[in-house]
Amino acid sequence: MRIISGKYKGRRINAPRNLPVRPTTDMAKEALFNILNNWYYFEDISVLDLFAGTGNISFEFASRGVPHVISVDEEQKCVQFISKVSQELELNISPVKSEAMQYLNRAGGPFQIIFADPPYQMSQAEFAKIPQRIFATKLLTDDGVLILEHSKHMDLSGLEYFSNQRKYGGSVFSFFKYNE
Numbered sequence: 001m002r003i004i005s006g007k008y009k010g011r012r013i014n015a016p017r018n019l020p021v022r023p024t025t026d027m028a029k030e031a032l033f034n035i036l037n038n039w040y041y042f043e044d045i046s047v048l049d050l051f052a053g054t055g056n057i058s059f060e061f062a063s064r065g066v067p068h069v070i071s072v073d074e075e076q077k078c079v080q081f082i083s084k085v086s087q088e089l090e091l092n093i094s095p096v097k098s099e100a101m102q103y104l105n106r107a108g109g110p111f112q113i114i115f116a117d118p119p120y121q122m123s124q125a126e127f128a129k130i131p132q133r134i135f136a137t138k139l140l141t142d143d144g145v146l147i148l149e150h151s152k153h154m155d156l157s158g159l160e161y162f163s164n165q166r167k168y169g170g171s172v173f174s175f176f177k178y179n180e
């Protein structure tokens with residue numbers, strides 16, 4: 001994987017092969033950050049990265065100047081990898097070992113951006129619990145956005161707070177916001 005923009009633009013990061021992850025593709029990540037770059041001034045926001053995996057998205061946010069990113073994953077090897085890279089690159093990322101839904105019960109906040117990339121094999125009902133919990137506990141700022149990455153075979157457009165979606169290959173980013 002590589003960092004697309006910011007302080008570490010072009011930097012390649014090699015994740016261990018034994019991590020149980022499916023990183024967001026560079027094409028999808030670049031498209032997502034082009035959207036977010038038009039919505040936010042990265043130096044002024046806080047980000048929560050759920051199901052962080054390799055830290056791919058967290059590294060991108062931190063490279064672009066986000067002052068603090070919290071990366072949550074339940075796999076110890078993923079958390080250790082994120083911590084190692086964050087220290088090497090001196091990125092302000094706080095890796096947290098926790099199951100994502102349990103973390104949401106005790107998360108601080110609010111955040112301007114919450115990015116969640118759960119395993120694609122999770123059921124639609126499990127996916128639906130993520131925005132339900134985030135909006136019920138007011139973990140987003142009024143102008144904040146929840147971005148759920150999921151398979152093109154899943155449709156989340158019927159969920160409350162759904163705003164829109166963007167498709168990139170086999171992946172879809174569904175955006176959730178407070179009603180505008």
